[in-house]
Amino acid sequence: MSNIQRGIAEFIGTFWLVLGGCGSAVISAAFPEVGIGLLGVSLAFGLTVVTMAFAIGHISGCHLNPAVTFGLWAGGRFDGKDIPLYVIAQTLGAIAAAFTLFVIATGKADYSLAANGLAANGVGEGSPGGYAMMTGFLVELLLTFFFLFVIMGATDAKAPAGFAPLAIGLMLALIHLISIPVTNTSVNPARSTGPALVVGGLALQQLWLFWVAPILGGLLGGFVYKELNKTAA
Numbered sequence: 001m002s003n004i005q006r007g008i009a010e011f012i013g014t015f016w017l018v019l020g021g022c023g024s025a026v027i028s029a030a031f032p033e034v035g036i037g038l039l040g041v042s043l044a045f046g047l048t049v050v051t052m053a054f055a056i057g058h059i060s061g062c063h064l065n066p067a068v069t070f071g072l073w074a075g076g077r078f079d080g081k082d083i084p085l086y087v088i089a090q091t092l093g094a095i096a097a098a099f100t101l102f103v104i105a106t107g108k109a110d111y112s113l114a115a116n117g118l119a120a121n122g123v124g125e126g127s128p129g130g131y132a133m134m135t136g137f138l139v140e141l142l143l144t145f146f147f148l149f150v151i152m153g154a155t156d157a158k159a160p161a162g163f164a165p166l167a168i169g170l171m172l173a174l175i176h177l178i179s180i181p182v183t184n185t186s187v188n189p190a191r192s193t194g195p196a197l198v199v200g201g202l203a204l205q206q207l208w209l210f211w212v213a214p215i216l217g218g219l220l221g222g223f224v225y226k227e228l229n230k231t232a233a
Contacts, residue, residue: 001059003082007089009060013052014093015100017064018194021045022119023101025184038180045185046173053165062165065188066090066211067218071148075222077155090190098194113199120195120203121186121210129181133209136183140213141220143175144187148221156229186210187217 001009024044028036036044053062061078063069066087072078102118105111120126123136131139153159154167172187179185186192192210196203 003085006060006082007085009056010063010086010089011093011096013056013060013062014064014090014190015097016052017045017048017188018094018097018191019101020048021191022098022195023104025119026101026105026116038177041180042173042176045176046169046171048169049172050165050169053168057165060086064090064190065214065218066190067144067188067214068148068151069218070215071144071151071218071222073222074219075148075152075226077152077222087190091193094190094194095197096194098198102198118195118199119184120199121184121192122203122206123183123209124206126184126202126206127182128184131182133206137209137213139179139182140186140210141217143179143185144214144217145221145224147171147175147187148218149225152222152225152229183210187214189214 021041021044024036025041028044029038029041049062049064052064056062061072063072063086069078069083069086069090073080073083098118102113105116105118123131123133127136150171151164151168154164175187176185179187189211192207196207196210
């Protein structure tokens with residue numbers, strides 16, 4: 001596949017992740033009487049990854065996440081020269097999805113960006129449960145570490161073939177079940193950037209955390225799995 005094809009695939013895939021995941025939180029989570037709640041939002045994020053992994057996995061590898069791209073590089077599974085292409089495509093896809101979601105959300109007469117938000121990530125005042133910054137940083141780092149660990153294992157040549165999308169999607173759903181109350185769950189700098197640019201304010205001020213913590217966690221997860229697998233071999 002050409003770089004253009006891979007970049008477009010990452011753009012489309014990340015667009016779908018943000019539109020599907022954040023869209024479920026903004027539009028459906030608290031919908032009267034039939035709202036999908038925290039469980040539904042968690043499953044929605046997981047399903048975006050499962051569906052896109054089957055759709056574009058053979059084109060770009062379906063990273064959809066700068067932390068995944070960096071983690072796979074640290075794990076020896078990705079060429080470092082392609083990191084800028086992937087990160088830019090992912091971030092642009094997330095931004096486009098966030099603005100699209102905002103347009104959709106404003107179609108409801110009583111929607112307010114200040115009151116209803118756009119599923120932006122945050123800590124302290126920006127945390128759904130009021131969790132402190134250091135707690136949020138630790139959670140994002142740890143969960144991204146384990147996310148990459150599972151991705152590396154599920155896509156290993158020795159792993160059962162064909163099940164990687166399901167394992168990775170379920171892992172992302174589990175991550176959201178754990179951490180939505182803490183940070184609204186990022187583990188993905190691109191996913192955080194889109195809504196933060198639309199919402200502005202505190203979400204934009206805290207955006208650095210949702211780049212630094214997930215990328216550090218991704219690098220550690222990829223590296224640790226590579227070393228563990230090397231020892232096991």
